[in-house]
Amino acid sequence: MDYINTTKKVLIIEDEAAIADLLAYALHREGISVDIAYNGASGLNTSKQFIFDLILLDLMLPDMRGFDICKELSNEAQVPIIILTAKSDIVDKVVGFELGAFDYITKPFDVREVIARVKAFLRRADQEVENKVYTSFIKVTPNLSVYINERKVMKNGAAIDLTPKEYDLLVFLLENRGTVFTREKLLDAVWGYDYIGDSRTVDIHIVRLRKKLNDSASPSIIDTIFGVGYKMVK
Numbered sequence: 329m330d331y332i333n334t335t336k337k338v339l340i341i342e343d344e345a346a347i348a349d350l351l352a353y354a355l356h357r358e359g360i361s362v363d364i365a366y367n368g369a370s371g372l373n374t375s376k377q378f379i380f381d382l383i384l385l386d387l388m389l390p391d392m393r394g395f396d397i398c399k400e401l402s403n404e405a406q407v408p409i410i411i412l413t414a415k416s417d418i419v420d421k422v423v424g425f426e427l428g429a430f431d432y433i434t435k436p437f438d439v440r441e442v443i444a445r446v447k448a449f450l451r452r453a454d455q456e457v458e459n460k461v462y463t464s465f466i467k468v469t470p471n472l473s474v475y476i477n478e479r480k481v482m483k484n485g486a487a488i489d490l491t492p493k494e495y496d497l498l499v500f501l502l503e504n505r506g507t508v509f510t511r512e513k514l515l516d517a518v519w520g521y522d523y524i525g526d527s528r529t530v531d532i533h534i535v536r537l538r539k540k541l542n543d544s545a546s547p548s549i550i551d552t553i554f555g556v557g558y559k560m561v562k
């Protein structure tokens with residue numbers, strides 16, 4: 329089960345650099361990989377580009393309302409969130425939990441307490457994956473597997489960084505192996521009916537997926553059906 333102990337990734341969204349840097353330093357020392365965003369917009373952007381195991385979100389950011397970010401993060405990236413909040417803030421915890429928050433930590437906090445809670449969370453998440461591993465595993469090729477519960481893709485024993493949309497597209501094609509889809513159908517299925525974009529979005533994601541997943545020695549696992557669209561080979 330080596331994939332379970334692959335490096336964990338945490339995103340810190342916090343405008344106070346001193347706090348963000350202190351947390352990053354402490355997490356890094358525990359062997360956890362950390363990205364920092366110093367405002368809400370860049371936090372959302374980063375969360376869409378990489379897959380994180382956990383996000384630490386400061387509720388009081390200069391550019392966006394904390395709960396709006398929380399809602400968008402849990403909708404788009406489907407990633408667990410621990411909220412960092414000042415004691416003086418009047419916070420409706422129920423609202424936070426409904427919007428996808430997993431836990432609250434009140435400022436000022438002891439860094440050791442934050443690290444302990446992050447580690448406890450990551451450990452618990454690993455155990456859940458371990459329990460479900462046999463039902464949540466798709467073997468794409470002998471060297472390439474997808475772990476649904478972890479939203480993780482492993483190639484030759486190493487994790488591959490996919491964006492959330494690349495991952496969703498891959499899993500949709502995998503769950504419908506052998507079926508040919510038009511670009512429009514893939515847009516609807518993966519991006520949603522109300523997504524405003526064109527079919528080039530699909531092409532760009534397919535190109536990136538192939539680049540990240542393929543072994544140069546073997547043929548592509550995603551076929552282009554000329555004049556129609558794409559399918560995942562059986």
Ligand code: CA
Nearest residue numbers: 343386388389
């Ligand atoms: Ca703040």
